[in-house]
Amino acid sequence: MKYFILILSAILAxxxxxxGGYPRxxxxxxxxxxxxxxxxxxxLTPQVISSYIIFVSDRNGSQDVYLFNAQxxxxxDLPGLNSFDEVASxxxxxxxxxxxxxxxxxxxxxxxxxxxxxxxxxxSLTKNLQVEVRNPIINANGDRxxxxxxxxxxxxxxxxxxxxxxxx
Numbered sequence: 001m002k003y004f005i006l007i008l009s010a011i012l013a014x015x016x017x018x019x020g021g022y023p024r025x026x027x028x029x030x031x032x033x034x035x036x037x038x039x040x041x042x043x044l045t046p047q048v049i050s051s052y053i054i055f056v057s058d059r060n061g062s063q064d065v066y067l068f069n070a071q072x073x074x075x076x077d078l079p080g081l082n083s084f085d086e087v088a089s090x091x092x093x094x095x096x097x098x099x100x101x102x103x104x105x106x107x108x109x110x111x112x113x114x115x116x117x118x119x120x121x122x123x124s125l126t127k128n129l130q131v132e133v134r135n136p137i138i139n140a141n142g143d144r145x146x147x148x149x150x151x152x153x154x155x156x157x158x159x160x161x162x163x164x165x166x167x168x
Contacts, residue, residue, distance in 0.1 A: 094142030101136040125164045
């Protein structure tokens, strides 16, 4: 048992060293105007990549995706990303911050969207699927998107390229 604990300690030390000293505490005060990272609303499913923190919040009366630049300490505008008639969830962002994927629900239908911050375009990746989809994640360079798909009575994982074509 003692030998197991020493090995586990060595693995954890190596892992934490490779993660830049994580875990660490980031303190951002509450912004009563809703323009900061924290608000009095629900802040859901945060993901930290590079200097970006992407999350979902209901601070404006609907569940929308928000992007926060932790170095500059301000929200980044995402024109055309959020829709009043959709409930957004589980956002993920590429390491350079250009591509965002997220799930939506609208009138009982789920969808996965890809948003390109450079040209401010939102595109459905799963509009032709007649099944439930959820929990998307994009890889670091933004060319692969994985998500869960409900088919055949179970949840499976699909991987698409950025153009919306299945890879696996």
